[in-house]
Amino acid sequence: EAQVTQNPRYLITVTGKKLTVTCSQNMNHEYMSWYRQDPGLGLRQIYYSMNVEVTDKGDVPEGYKVSRKEKRNFPLILESPSPNQTSLYFCASSLQGGTYEQYFGPGTRLTVT
Amino acid sequence: GQNIDQPTEMTATEGAIVQINCTYQTSGFNGLFWYQQHAGEAPTFLSYNVLDGLEEKGRFSSFLSRSKGYSYLLLKELQMKDSASYLCAVRGLNTNAGKSTFGDGTTLTVKP
Numbered sequence: 001e002a003q004v005t006q007n008p009r010y011l012i013t014v015t016g017k018k019l020t021v022t023c024s025q026n027m028n029h030e031y032m033s034w035y036r037q038d039p040g041l042g043l044r045q046i047y048y049s050m051n052v053e054v055t056d057k058g059d060v061p062e063g064y065k066v067s068r069k070e071k072r073n074f075p076l077i078l079e080s081p082s083p084n085q086t087s088l089y090f091c092a093s094s095l096q097g098g099t100y101e102q103y104f105g106p107g108t109r110l111t112v113t
Numbered sequence: 114g115q116n117i118d119q120p121t122e123m124t125a126t127e128g129a130i131v132q133i134n135c136t137y138q139t140s141g142f143n144g145l146f147w148y149q150q151h152a153g154e155a156p157t158f159l160s161y162n163v164l165d166g167l168e169e170k171g172r173f174s175s176f177l178s179r180s181k182g183y184s185y186l187l188l189k190e191l192q193m194k195d196s197a198s199y200l201c202a203v204r205g206l207n208t209n210a211g212k213s214t215f216g217d218g219t220t221l222t223v224k225p
Contacts, residue, residue: 033213042217043156043200050211058212090155097210098143099163104155 002027004105006091012111013081021076021108023091031094032074033058033102034066036087043090049074050097081112117216119201124222129191133219135184135201142203143210147175147186150198150218159199160186188221196223 004025013019025032033048035058045058049068063085065077074093078085089108094100116138125131137145144163148156162168162177162184174187188195198218205212 031211033211035215040217043202043215045213048211048213056211059214098204098206099161101146101158101161102156102213104157106155 002103004091004093004103006089006105006108008108009106010109012113014113015082016080019078019081019110021078021089021091021110023074023076023105024072025074025093025103026072027093027095027103028071029093029095029103030071031097031100031102032068033092034064034074034076035090035092036060036085037090037107038087046076046089048097081110083112086110086112117201117203117214119199119216119219121217122220122222124224125191127191127193127223127225130187130189131191131221133186133188133199133201133221135186135216137182137184137201137203137216139182139203139214141206141209143206144204145175145177145184146202146204147173147184148200148202148215150200152197156200191223193223193225196221 007022030051034046035043044060047066049055091105092102094102118136147159150156160175167176172189177184200218201216
């Protein structure tokens with residue numbers, strides 16, 4: 001089944017404790033992206049990757065890191081999480097950037113206390 | 114930059130037709146997308162416009178006017194399961210092809 005998977009689905013952590021949210025897709029998509037969704041603010045793009053080893057900032061990259069060492073995986077790293085990073089995170093992929101629809105993972109609900 | 118506006122909430126009756134509008138200000142974009150998002154779930158792709166005009170997919174249609182900076186999603190024969198948030202989004206052009214901007218979404222409630 002073609003899908004985007006994220007892990008973990010739910011995470012409660014404390015300020016400053018480094019964490020990684022994994023994202024994997026099995027559709028051989030070149031493009032992958034991370035979003036956060038907060039009430040009243042919609043989906044905001046954090047980072048995206050046009051292909052392996054090619055990443056770039058979205059609209060809200062502060063406090064996050066990403067890497068794209070393999071085509072299928074695009075982990076999101078929070079080196080020192082803070083309470084304002086409490087949010088619902090979605091990973092998405094598409095065949096390429098630009099004109100293609102995105103397929104979203106199920107989401108990761110992160111709480112930082 | 115890109116800015117997208119949608120109504121926050123709409124209510125409609127089962128079996129009726131509803132139009133959800135989206136206006137945008139952007140320096141250029143590759144295509145305009147509509148996604149559906151049920152509460153607590155991931156967005157799923159509904160429709161896409163790159164040229165002006167109407168795209169029809171079953172009960173859902175989407176319209177784009179680039180000159181007016183305007184799009185709408187039309188849902189016909191509304192069903193209770195259509196109660197969801199509808200997101201309008203644009204994807205960037207050329208060197209911004211990786212950029213993706215979403216509106217805040219329109220929460221549609223379908224009543225019996």
